[in-house]
Amino acid sequence: xxxxxxxxxxxxxxxxxxxxxxxxxxxxxxxxxxxxxxxxxxxxxxxxxxxxxxxxxxxxxxxxxxxxxxxxxxxxxxxxxxxxxxxxxxxxxxxxxxxxxxxxxxxxxxxxxxxxxxxxxxxxxxxxxxxxxxxxxxxxxxxxxxxxxxxxxxxxxxxxxxxxxxxxxxxxxxxxxxxxxxxxxxxxxxxxxxxxxxxxxxxxxxxxxxxxxxxxxxxxxxxxxxxxxxxxxxxxxxxxxxxxxxxxxxxxxxxxxxxxxxxxxxxxxxxxxxxxxxxxxxxxxxxxxxxxxxxxxxxxxxxxxxxxxxxxxxxxxxxxxxxxxxxxxxxxxxxxxxxxxxxxxxxxxxxxxxxxxxxxxxxxxxxxxxxxxxxxxxxxxxxxxxxxxxxxxxxxxxxxxxxxxxxxxxxxxxxxxxxxxxxxxxxxxxxxxxxxxxxxxxxxxxxxxxxxxxxxxxxxxxxxxxxxxxxxxxxxxxxxxxxxxxxxxxxxxxxxxxxxxxxxxxxxxxxxxxxxxxxxxxxxxxxxxxxxxxxxxxxxxxxxxxxxxxxxxxxxxxxxxxxxxxxxxxxxxxxxxxxxxxxxxxxxxxxxxxxxxxxxxxxxxxxxxxxxxxxxxxxxxxxxxxxxxxxxxx
Amino acid sequence: xxxxxxxxxxxxxxxxxxxxxxxxxxxxxxxxxxxxxxxxxxxxxxxxxxxxxxxxxxxxxxxxxxxxxxxxxxxxxxxxxxxxxxxxxxxxxxxx
Numbered sequence: 114x115x116x117x118x119x120x121x122x123x124x125x126x127x128x129x130x131x132x133x134x135x136x137x138x139x140x141x142x143x144x145x146x147x148x149x150x151x152x153x154x155x156x157x158x159x160x161x162x163x164x165x166x167x168x169x170x171x172x173x174x175x176x177x178x179x180x181x182x183x184x185x186x187x188x189x190x191x192x193x194x195x196x197x198x199x200x201x202x203x204x205x206x207x208x209x210x211x212x213x214x215x216x217x218x219x220x221x222x223x224x225x226x227x228x229x230x231x232x233x234x235x236x237x238x239x240x241x242x243x244x245x246x247x248x249x250x251x252x253x254x255x256x257x258x259x260x261x262x263x264x265x266x267x268x269x270x271x272x273x274x275x276x277x278x279x280x281x282x283x284x285x286x287x288x289x290x291x292x293x294x295x296x297x298x299x300x301x302x303x304x305x306x307x308x309x310x311x312x313x314x315x316x317x318x319x320x321x322x323x324x325x326x327x328x329x330x331x332x333x334x335x336x337x338x339x340x341x342x343x344x345x346x347x348x349x350x351x352x353x354x355x356x357x358x359x360x361x362x363x364x365x366x367x368x369x370x371x372x373x374x375x376x377x378x379x380x381x382x383x384x385x386x387x388x389x390x391x392x393x394x395x396x397x398x399x400x401x402x403x404x405x406x407x408x409x410x411x412x413x414x415x416x417x418x419x420x421x422x423x424x425x426x427x428x429x430x431x432x433x434x435x436x437x438x439x440x441x442x443x444x445x446x447x448x449x450x451x452x453x454x455x456x457x458x459x460x461x462x463x464x465x466x467x468x469x470x471x472x473x474x475x476x477x478x479x480x481x482x483x484x485x486x487x488x489x490x491x492x493x494x495x496x497x498x499x500x501x502x503x504x505x506x507x508x509x510x511x512x513x514x515x516x517x518x519x520x521x522x523x524x525x526x527x528x529x530x531x532x533x534x535x536x537x538x539x540x541x542x543x544x545x546x547x548x549x550x551x552x553x554x555x556x557x558x559x560x561x562x563x564x565x566x567x568x569x570x571x572x573x574x575x576x577x578x579x580x581x582x583x584x585x586x587x588x589x590x591x592x593x594x595x596x597x598x599x600x601x602x603x604x605x606x607x608x609x610x611x612x613x614x615x616x617x618x619x620x621x622x623x624x625x626x627x628x629x630x631x632x633x634x635x636x637x638x639x640x641x642x643x644x645x646x647x648x649x650x651x652x653x654x655x656x657x658x659x660x661x662x663x664x665x666x667x668x669x670x671x672x673x674x675x676x677x678x679x680x681x682x683x684x685x686x687x688x689x690x691x692x693x694x695x696x697x698x699x700x701x702x703x704x705x706x707x708x709x710x711x712x713x714x715x716x717x718x719x720x721x722x723x724x725x726x727x728x729x730x731x732x733x734x735x736x737x738x739x740x741x742x743x744x745x746x747x
Numbered sequence: 748x749x750x751x752x753x754x755x756x757x758x759x760x761x762x763x764x765x766x767x768x769x770x771x772x773x774x775x776x777x778x779x780x781x782x783x784x785x786x787x788x789x790x791x792x793x794x795x796x797x798x799x800x801x802x803x804x805x806x807x808x809x810x811x812x813x814x815x816x817x818x819x820x821x822x823x824x825x826x827x828x829x830x831x832x833x834x835x836x837x838x839x840x841x842x843x
Contacts, residue, residue: 370842
């Protein structure tokens with residue numbers, strides 16, 4: 114067992130390993146670098162490290178699938194210390210799906226092993242000459258041929274590597290055939306968890322990198338064990354006392370949200386044409402899925418165990434096992450496609466995990482195909498004879514398979530709905546549901562206006578994990594209660610939602626669910642207390658929040674260099690020009706003037722110019738003068 | 748007056764039904780409605796519906812919407828109901 118005191122530099126008393134691993138796939142070399150103290154203090158970890166290094170080292174105009182792009186894996190200072198629910202990590206790169214900053218969070222067991230392998234972050238550069246996987250064990254990196262793994266589905270790949278290396282405790286992060294074939298909706302999988310969105314799987318594929326395998330035994334110490342135990346105990350007590358976390362969430366996972374979102378009248382259905390009308394909770398909601406439940410799975414060091422294992426019962430899907438479907442998959446392959454067959458959704462979910470495809474993007478793309486088919490823009494000649502009307506679940510599952518293989522129509526669709534709609538044209542762009550090329554998550558934001566601003570402005574595109582409007586969706590009065598249908602005040606609220614969530618979730622690398630359901634009202638203070646006790650560094654609630662703000666500004670600056678403007682902070686046309694027809698949000702839409710008002714308010718709250726570019730004053734306030742220099746700010 | 752009451756998820760399990768119509772006197776408030784539901788269904792349900800007063804839980808035990816609007820943005824539990832109103836109540840749960 115390695116002790117951090119012998120491995121870590123003097124500056125880090127706990128939490129951090131103090132080391133970054135830089136890997137050059139082209140030269141097949143690697144080196145360790147110290148984690149700079151100012152990076153730890155200004156960016157905290159995980160998402161902060163990814164965004165900082167991508168901004169610093171990847172040109173804004175880099176080809177996301179070219180050798181200039183870099184892939185960064187990073188964990189947080191909580192990971193490995195024993196704080197519950199902190200086997201979490203961020204993976205970042207310039208996104209092939211959007212061309213913007215791409216940042217995903219994932220959980221499972223890989224993040225914990227990553228930290229124990231000895232690193233706060235790994236930066237992967239260049240391109241391997243042949244399919245390769247990296248084997249990292251206690252400071253040693255080996256470049257291994259992936260000729261036996263290339264072409265394998267993700268679960269077979271992970272097992273193949275464990276067998277090859279002779280250790281069933283090895284943890285693997287890998288791509289499936291979709292990433293190998295450079296699908297812009299390809300994800301990266303570890304166990305059955307996904308760094309799901311923005312096509313990061315294609316970045317790995319473009320580098321001929323099939324997988325990263327890890328083992329490590331580093332102990333991660335803390336600076337102040339006495340206070341650490343006090344704060345950790347407080348966190349655990351809050352989790353235990355939550356009326357939602359163990360009593361309900363642990364039993365159903367995020368599928369519980371399906372009923373809530375339906376009841377609020379904002380569950381998108383049939384490509385956002387039937388919100389409030391098609392409500393399949395009785396057949397694919399959490400109660401209906403109970404009959405398919407065969408067990409629960411936890412991430413490492415998580416007592417909640419919220420992942421539900423489900424087994425399809427009816428033919429032609431009987432016997433297919435999935436970890437899920439989670440809320441977003443129930444939306445994407447369920448209501449969004451007009452499907453109310455739970456087994457079809459389980460099958461599509463599992464297929465995406467194996468091929469390494471993002472379930473949200475895949476489902477939204479199928480829904481677009483379905484609307485195009487019903488409108489006669491696509492015909493059976495285009496769909497290989499398949500009836501692709503809404504609700505046709507067998508066609509849906511077959512189309513997902515074709516996307517994974519890049520076969521036939523699947524080849525067109527595998528690069529996302531924006532590109533597919535541009536190629537097909539005939540007005541289909543008007544109902545392609547994405548922002549900045551990232552397909553839309555399961556919330557009809559005509560009924561949740563701050564969330565609409567979050568989707569329009571997030572640095573990653575329409576991303577439910579960035580700036581989640583907890584006030585509107587969960588009804589929690591943090592920092593204050595709101596009327597979800599009001600427009601004024603939502604720009605300002607969105608800034609807070611984005612910065613807060615980044616600061617208390619994505620940067621320390623802690624699962625957002627216990628935060629949302631147990632410590633949301635004290636999250637900034639809780640994070641600061643734990644950080645002080647773990648790292649020995651000065652942290653306050655304000656400085657924690659500031660990290661979130663800093664990260665969002667750097668990401669925005671990167672997107673500016675990549676060519677994004679205010680025009681890209683937009684919503685799909687249907688949300689602006691058509692109203693919800695039925696249900697509690699009947700009559701709601703987001704006309705352009707309302708969107709403009711909210712975005713103006715958002716930019717003002719952010720200290721950005723009316724064109725959406727971060728000002729020098731704001732950047733310098735955040736100690737980001739060098740970012741302003743690179744933007745050419747006067 | 749007739750009020751349509753809807754509930755989902757955990758609370759629906761406890762109450763035993765997802766939607767029903769209840770009759771309340773004119774001028775009744777959300778608090779009156781919750782008290783009537785609690786009286787019908789016993790302590791397990793009343794735990795969720797009781798007023799936390801100045802010691803709110805985190806997260807809130809209960810979310811109530813009247814015709815799609817959160818009562819927190821109206822007059823809270825003092826919000827007056829009218830004939831034909833739709834009241835949705837549930838325990839907030841996180842989602843993806």
